[in-house]
Amino acid sequence: DSGVTQTPKHLITATGQRVTLRCSPRSGDLSVYWYQQSLDQGLQFLIQYYNGEERAKGNILERFSAQQFPDLHSELNLSSLELGDSALYFCASSGGDISYEQYFGPGTRLTVT
Amino acid sequence: GQQVMQIPQYQHVQEGEDFTTYCNSSTTLSNIQWYKQRPGGHPVFLIQLVKSGEVKKQKRLTFQFGEAKKNSSLHITATQTTDVGTYFCAGPNTGGFKTIFGAGTRLFVKA
Numbered sequence: 001d002s003g004v005t006q007t008p009k010h011l012i013t014a015t016g017q018r019v020t021l022r023c024s025p026r027s028g029d030l031s032v033y034w035y036q037q038s039l040d041q042g043l044q045f046l047i048q049y050y051n052g053e054e055r056a057k058g059n060i061l062e063r064f065s066a067q068q069f070p071d072l073h074s075e076l077n078l079s080s081l082e083l084g085d086s087a088l089y090f091c092a093s094s095g096g097d098i099s100y101e102q103y104f105g106p107g108t109r110l111t112v113t
Numbered sequence: 114g115q116q117v118m119q120i121p122q123y124q125h126v127q128e129g130e131d132f133t134t135y136c137n138s139s140t141t142l143s144n145i146q147w148y149k150q151r152p153g154g155h156p157v158f159l160i161q162l163v164k165s166g167e168v169k170k171q172k173r174l175t176f177q178f179g180e181a182k183k184n185s186s187l188h189i190t191a192t193q194t195t196d197v198g199t200y201f202c203a204g205p206n207t208g209g210f211k212t213i214f215g216a217g218t219r220l221f222v223k224a
Contacts, residue, residue, distance in 0.1 A: 002157070033212065042216040043156065043201065056210035090155060100205075101146055102212065104155040 003027065004105035006091050012111045018079040021108045025072055025093030031055070032074040033102060034066055037088040049074055050096075081112045115140050115206050119215030127223050132189045134218035136202035143205055145178055145185045150217070151198040159187075192222050 003026035013019055025032050034046040045058035049068035060066075063081075068074040078085060088109050092102035116139045126132050136145065144163045148156040160169055162178035162185060169176045175188045189196055199217040206213055 002155070035214075043203075043214040045212055045214070048210055048212075050210075056206075056208070058211055092156075100144065101158045101161050103158060104148075107155050 002103040002105065004091060004093050004103050006089075006105035006108050008108060009106065010109050010111075012113060013081060014113055015081055015083060017081050017112075018077065019081065019110065021076040021078070021089050021091075021110075023074045023076070023091030023093075023105055025074070025091075026103055029093035029095050029103070030072065031094045031096065032068055032072070033092040033094070034060075034074070034076050035090045035092065037090060037107075039087075043090070046076070078110070083112050086110055086112045115213055117202060117204055117213045117215040119202055119218055121218055122216065123219050123221070125221045125223065126192050128194060129191050132192050132196070132220055134187050134200050134202075134220075136185045136187075136215050138183045138204055138213075140207060141182045143182075143209060145182075146203045146212075147176060147185075147187055148201045148203065148214075149198050150201065154198075156201060189220075192220070194222050194224050196220060197222050 005024045007022045030051045033048045035043045046060040047066050048056040052068050063079050066076045088107045090107045092104045094102045118137045146161045147159040150156045166180045167178040173190045177186045199219045201214050201217045203212050203214040
Protein backbone atom coordinates (compact mmCIF):
# COMPACT_ATOMS: atom_id res chain seq x y z
CA ASP A 1 0.00 0.00 0.00
CA SER A 2 1.60 3.26 -1.18
CA GLY A 3 -0.58 5.49 0.98
CA VAL A 4 -2.02 7.22 -2.09
CA THR A 5 -5.74 6.73 -2.55
CA GLN A 6 -7.78 7.17 -5.69
CA THR A 7 -11.51 7.05 -6.26
CA PRO A 8 -13.36 5.63 -7.97
CA LYS A 9 -11.59 2.42 -8.98
CA HIS A 10 -13.70 1.98 -12.06
CA LEU A 11 -15.80 4.37 -14.08
CA ILE A 12 -17.94 3.62 -17.09
CA THR A 13 -19.50 6.52 -18.91
CA ALA A 14 -20.72 7.58 -22.32
CA THR A 15 -19.10 9.79 -24.91
CA GLY A 16 -19.70 13.48 -24.35
CA GLN A 17 -19.98 13.11 -20.60
CA ARG A 18 -17.86 14.66 -17.86
CA VAL A 19 -16.22 12.82 -14.95
CA THR A 20 -14.11 13.72 -11.94
CA LEU A 21 -11.32 11.54 -10.60
CA ARG A 22 -10.10 12.08 -7.08
CA CYS A 23 -6.73 11.54 -5.46
CA SER A 24 -5.45 11.87 -1.91
CA PRO A 25 -1.66 11.97 -1.59
CA ARG A 26 0.46 10.27 1.05
CA SER A 27 0.45 12.01 4.37
CA GLY A 28 2.95 14.87 4.24
CA ASP A 29 3.42 14.86 0.46
CA LEU A 30 2.86 18.21 -1.19
CA SER A 31 3.13 17.22 -4.86
CA VAL A 32 0.51 15.41 -6.87
CA TYR A 33 1.08 14.12 -10.38
CA TRP A 34 -1.50 12.80 -12.84
CA TYR A 35 -0.68 10.22 -15.50
CA GLN A 36 -2.63 8.50 -18.25
CA GLN A 37 -1.85 4.91 -19.25
CA SER A 38 -3.64 3.50 -22.27
CA LEU A 39 -3.84 -0.26 -22.81
CA ASP A 40 -0.35 -1.78 -22.73
CA GLN A 41 1.17 1.66 -23.17
CA GLY A 42 3.58 3.73 -21.17
CA LEU A 43 2.81 6.44 -18.69
CA GLN A 44 1.93 9.83 -20.13
CA PHE A 45 2.48 12.71 -17.75
CA LEU A 46 -0.53 15.02 -17.64
CA ILE A 47 0.01 17.60 -14.93
CA GLN A 48 1.67 18.26 -11.57
CA TYR A 49 0.58 20.36 -8.62
CA TYR A 50 2.69 21.39 -5.68
CA ASN A 51 1.04 22.74 -2.55
CA GLY A 52 -1.99 23.94 -4.47
CA GLU A 53 -0.16 25.46 -7.42
CA GLU A 54 0.26 24.08 -10.90
CA ARG A 55 3.95 23.22 -11.40
CA ALA A 56 4.21 21.47 -14.73
CA LYS A 57 2.00 20.53 -17.62
CA GLY A 58 2.45 17.62 -19.95
CA ASN A 59 0.33 16.39 -22.80
CA ILE A 60 -2.94 17.31 -21.16
CA LEU A 61 -5.85 17.97 -23.47
CA GLU A 62 -7.82 21.20 -23.18
CA ARG A 63 -10.87 19.10 -22.29
CA PHE A 64 -9.03 17.99 -19.16
CA SER A 65 -8.35 20.11 -16.11
CA ALA A 66 -7.10 19.54 -12.62
CA GLN A 67 -6.74 21.27 -9.31
CA GLN A 68 -5.24 20.70 -5.89
CA PHE A 69 -7.18 21.79 -2.88
CA PRO A 70 -5.96 23.28 0.44
CA ASP A 71 -6.14 19.85 2.08
CA LEU A 72 -3.80 18.69 -0.75
CA HIS A 73 -6.18 16.27 -2.37
CA SER A 74 -6.46 16.66 -6.12
CA GLU A 75 -9.14 16.20 -8.72
CA LEU A 76 -8.80 15.54 -12.44
CA ASN A 77 -11.78 16.62 -14.50
CA LEU A 78 -12.33 15.08 -17.90
CA SER A 79 -15.04 16.56 -20.09
CA SER A 80 -16.56 15.95 -23.54
CA LEU A 81 -15.28 12.43 -23.23
CA GLU A 82 -14.27 10.49 -26.32
CA LEU A 83 -13.71 6.77 -26.83
CA GLY A 84 -9.96 7.42 -26.96
CA ASP A 85 -10.01 8.75 -23.41
CA SER A 86 -10.55 5.21 -22.13
CA ALA A 87 -7.46 4.47 -20.05
CA LEU A 88 -6.04 4.00 -16.60
CA TYR A 89 -5.50 7.27 -14.80
CA PHE A 90 -2.89 7.23 -12.07
CA CYS A 91 -2.19 9.76 -9.43
CA ALA A 92 1.20 9.86 -7.74
CA SER A 93 2.57 11.94 -4.90
CA SER A 94 5.98 13.00 -3.68
CA GLY A 95 7.36 15.17 -0.95
CA GLY A 96 9.02 17.89 -2.96
CA ASP A 97 8.26 19.88 -6.07
CA ILE A 98 11.16 18.60 -8.15
CA SER A 99 10.72 15.23 -9.86
CA TYR A 100 11.93 12.66 -7.40
CA GLU A 101 10.59 9.36 -6.19
CA GLN A 102 6.87 9.15 -6.66
CA TYR A 103 4.33 6.92 -4.99
CA PHE A 104 1.45 5.83 -7.17
CA GLY A 105 -2.15 5.20 -6.27
CA PRO A 106 -4.05 2.13 -7.50
CA GLY A 107 -5.49 4.06 -10.44
CA THR A 108 -8.93 4.73 -11.86
CA ARG A 109 -9.93 2.70 -14.90
CA LEU A 110 -12.08 4.84 -17.15
CA THR A 111 -14.14 3.23 -19.87
CA VAL A 112 -15.94 5.49 -22.33
CA THR A 113 -18.64 3.75 -24.35
CA GLY B 114 11.59 17.60 -27.01
CA GLN B 115 13.34 15.66 -24.30
CA GLN B 116 12.96 11.92 -24.65
CA VAL B 117 13.70 8.88 -22.54
CA MET B 118 14.09 5.72 -24.58
CA GLN B 119 14.05 2.25 -23.15
CA ILE B 120 15.02 -1.08 -24.69
CA PRO B 121 14.08 -3.78 -25.20
CA GLN B 122 10.33 -3.37 -25.37
CA TYR B 123 9.77 -7.01 -24.38
CA GLN B 124 11.99 -9.73 -22.96
CA HIS B 125 11.15 -13.40 -22.50
CA VAL B 126 13.47 -15.35 -20.23
CA GLN B 127 13.60 -18.75 -18.64
CA GLU B 128 13.50 -18.67 -14.86
CA GLY B 129 17.05 -18.43 -13.58
CA GLU B 130 18.34 -16.45 -16.55
CA ASP B 131 19.56 -12.89 -16.19
CA PHE B 132 17.74 -9.85 -17.56
CA THR B 133 18.82 -6.31 -18.39
CA THR B 134 16.87 -3.26 -19.50
CA TYR B 135 18.52 -0.09 -20.77
CA CYS B 136 17.40 3.49 -20.57
CA ASN B 137 18.77 6.40 -22.61
CA SER B 138 17.91 10.05 -22.29
CA SER B 139 18.33 12.68 -24.99
CA THR B 140 19.57 15.10 -22.32
CA THR B 141 21.53 14.91 -19.09
CA LEU B 142 19.40 13.93 -16.13
CA SER B 143 19.71 15.22 -12.60
CA ASN B 144 18.42 11.87 -11.39
CA ILE B 145 16.87 8.70 -12.73
CA GLN B 146 14.13 6.67 -11.12
CA TRP B 147 13.11 3.06 -11.70
CA TYR B 148 9.63 1.68 -11.22
CA LYS B 149 8.05 -1.75 -11.54
CA GLN B 150 4.47 -2.34 -12.56
CA ARG B 151 3.04 -5.81 -12.10
CA PRO B 152 0.29 -6.89 -14.53
CA GLY B 153 -2.92 -5.23 -13.41
CA GLY B 154 -1.11 -3.14 -10.82
CA HIS B 155 0.28 0.31 -10.39
CA PRO B 156 3.88 1.48 -10.76
CA VAL B 157 5.94 0.94 -7.63
CA PHE B 158 9.03 2.99 -6.94
CA LEU B 159 12.18 0.86 -6.83
CA ILE B 160 15.12 3.21 -6.61
CA GLN B 161 16.55 6.59 -7.51
CA LEU B 162 20.07 7.26 -8.74
CA VAL B 163 21.59 10.72 -8.51
CA LYS B 164 25.37 10.56 -8.90
CA SER B 165 27.34 10.04 -12.07
CA GLY B 166 28.51 6.42 -12.30
CA GLU B 167 26.40 5.38 -9.32
CA VAL B 168 25.69 1.70 -8.79
CA LYS B 169 23.09 0.47 -6.33
CA LYS B 170 21.99 -3.03 -5.49
CA GLN B 171 18.76 -4.40 -4.10
CA LYS B 172 19.13 -8.14 -3.61
CA ARG B 173 19.19 -9.56 -7.17
CA LEU B 174 18.64 -6.14 -8.81
CA THR B 175 21.57 -3.93 -9.83
CA PHE B 176 21.01 -0.38 -11.01
CA GLN B 177 23.59 1.77 -12.77
CA PHE B 178 23.67 5.43 -13.74
CA GLY B 179 26.03 6.33 -16.55
CA GLU B 180 29.02 8.59 -16.18
CA ALA B 181 27.40 11.20 -18.45
CA LYS B 182 24.11 10.87 -16.55
CA LYS B 183 22.28 10.18 -19.81
CA ASN B 184 21.84 6.43 -19.52
CA SER B 185 20.98 3.84 -16.95
CA SER B 186 20.45 0.13 -16.69
CA LEU B 187 18.65 -2.35 -14.49
CA HIS B 188 20.04 -5.86 -14.28
CA ILE B 189 18.25 -8.76 -12.60
CA THR B 190 20.32 -11.81 -11.74
CA ALA B 191 18.68 -15.23 -11.83
CA THR B 192 15.15 -14.10 -12.59
CA GLN B 193 12.21 -15.52 -10.70
CA THR B 194 8.54 -15.64 -11.66
CA THR B 195 7.90 -12.86 -9.15
CA ASP B 196 10.01 -10.54 -11.34
CA VAL B 197 7.31 -10.53 -14.02
CA GLY B 198 6.07 -7.07 -14.89
CA THR B 199 7.01 -3.90 -16.71
CA TYR B 200 10.06 -1.95 -15.65
CA PHE B 201 10.05 1.78 -16.29
CA CYS B 202 12.82 4.30 -16.01
CA ALA B 203 11.94 7.94 -15.51
CA GLY B 204 13.70 11.22 -15.18
CA PRO B 205 12.94 14.90 -14.75
CA ASN B 206 12.85 17.28 -17.67
CA THR B 207 15.33 20.13 -17.88
CA GLY B 208 13.23 22.32 -15.60
CA GLY B 209 12.97 19.50 -13.10
CA PHE B 210 9.25 19.46 -12.49
CA LYS B 211 7.98 17.24 -15.28
CA THR B 212 8.69 13.52 -15.14
CA ILE B 213 9.38 11.75 -18.40
CA PHE B 214 8.89 8.00 -18.38
CA GLY B 215 10.46 5.55 -20.75
CA ALA B 216 8.08 3.25 -22.61
CA GLY B 217 9.00 0.39 -20.31
CA THR B 218 10.38 -3.11 -20.74
CA ARG B 219 7.91 -5.88 -20.19
CA LEU B 220 9.52 -8.96 -18.65
CA PHE B 221 8.05 -12.42 -19.06
CA VAL B 222 9.55 -15.25 -17.00
CA LYS B 223 8.87 -18.85 -17.89
CA ALA B 224 9.06 -21.35 -15.04
